[in-house]
Amino acid sequence: MNADTPDLGEFELIRRFFQRRRTQRPELSGVVLGIGDDAAVLALPPDTELVAAVDTLVAGRHFPHGTDARSVGHRALAVNLSDLAAMGATPAWATLALTMPNVNAEWLEGFSAGLFNLADAHNVSLVGGDTTRGPLTISVQVLGHVPRGTALRRSGARAGDLLAVTGTLGDAGAGLKFSVAMPMPETRLAAADLIKRFDYPTPRVLFGIAARGIATAAMDLSDGLIGDLPKLAQASGVAVRVAVEGLPLSDALRTAIPPGEARDLALAAGDDYELLLAVPAIRYPDLKAAADRLNLRLTPIGEFHDGVGVTWTRDGYKFEPGLHGWDHFA
Numbered sequence: 001m002n003a004d005t006p007d008l009g010e011f012e013l014i015r016r017f018f019q020r021r022r023t024q025r026p027e028l029s030g031v032v033l034g035i036g037d038d039a040a041v042l043a044l045p046p047d048t049e050l051v052a053a054v055d056t057l058v059a060g061r062h063f064p065h066g067t068d069a070r071s072v073g074h075r076a077l078a079v080n081l082s083d084l085a086a087m088g089a090t091p092a093w094a095t096l097a098l099t100m101p102n103v104n105a106e107w108l109e110g111f112s113a114g115l116f117n118l119a120d121a122h123n124v125s126l127v128g129g130d131t132t133r134g135p136l137t138i139s140v141q142v143l144g145h146v147p148r149g150t151a152l153r154r155s156g157a158r159a160g161d162l163l164a165v166t167g168t169l170g171d172a173g174a175g176l177k178f179s180v181a182m183p184m185p186e187t188r189l190a191a192a193d194l195i196k197r198f199d200y201p202t203p204r205v206l207f208g209i210a211a212r213g214i215a216t217a218a219m220d221l222s223d224g225l226i227g228d229l230p231k232l233a234q235a236s237g238v239a240v241r242v243a244v245e246g247l248p249l250s251d252a253l254r255t256a257i258p259p260g261e262a263r264d265l266a267l268a269a270g271d272d273y274e275l276l277l278a279v280p281a282i283r284y285p286d287l288k289a290a291a292d293r294l295n296l297r298l299t300p301i302g303e304f305h306d307g308v309g310v311t312w313t314r315d316g317y318k319f320e321p322g323l324h325g326w327d328h329f330a
């Protein structure tokens with residue numbers, strides 16, 4: 001975002017890029033009052049609980065400076081939808097706090113297109129926000145709902161449950177790598193796939209909803225398996241064993257990255273936004289059937305047992321990854 005678009009004031013900007021005509025009737029969207037007043041008024045469906053999450057993206061930290069605006073808009077919402085997916089919640093509304101160094105209409109065009117494309121795909125209404133000047137920083141809050149008492153938590157895994165993961169791991173990490181260093185010509189196609197996985201993460205919203213009542217615990221993978229899985233095990237008060245040779249790797253990752261490095265990316269790289277789930281072995285077929293209906297890969301990668309911590313094995317032997325997940329304050 002370089003050139004300023006001088007004539008675009010704050011209110012004109014909001015009207016032009018973020019305040020859209022109602023796409024849905026209020027009875028369906030739950031939006032009693034949207035953008036334009038001091039706050040939004042929202043109506044929850046009967047017998048539900050509100051599920052809320054917020055995530056901030058800082059340029060140069062969560063995405064490289066100069067990232068395509070459409071990708072930034074998509075990511076800002078996607079990472080939040082992923083948190084709702086991990087709770088099994090149906091997303092409904094979002095607010096946007098946008099801090100930008102300058103007002104650039106072309107950038108805003110791309111950003112809002114990326115954001116609204118994903119919002120529309122999940123029937124999410126943007127109902128408010130805040131617009132300020134400063135280093136490029138985007139906070140999106142999402143609000144959704146679950147039938148009373150049915151939210152998927154991190155704390156429900158029990159000894160004997162299987163650990164399963166959606167999709168494939170390590171792709172976004174490889175994509176980030178390739179977006180800063182050009183791949184070899186023979187792997188360029190695969191690299192383009194991987195870059196897309198980083199730029200346009202797919203929150204597993206429908207699968208999260210389907211997993212309600214089947215999975216005993218869930219979380220989304222934002223900081224890498226090594227960083228995130230211990231949080232799930234600890235919250236549930238159980239230990240978990242994972243066979244690293246069974247981690248699901250995409251064809252693109254296998255093509256573009258040597259095997260050892262691919263495994264390390266699958267273990268430690270962040271930004272995949274896949275779901276990790278605990279499920280009683282007897283219910284696994286139901287969870288798998290739900291994934292099949294959505295054309296989503298689901299792979300059992302380990303099992304929970306009594307104890308504490310995570311044990312990694314490789315071809316039956318204990319394995320010390322010697323890597324760690326992403327921690328902003330480490």
Ligand code: ADP
Binds near residue numbers: 096127128131
């Ligand atoms: P206030 O002064 O009450 O904070 P603002 O002048 O900041 O209100 O915003 C006016 C309206 O526009 C409010 O309804 C607010 O929610 C909405 N809004 C402001 N910025 C954004 C944005 N980036 N995206 C969506 N809605 C926004």
Ligand code: MG
Binds near residue numbers: 129130131
């Ligand atoms: Mg304000």
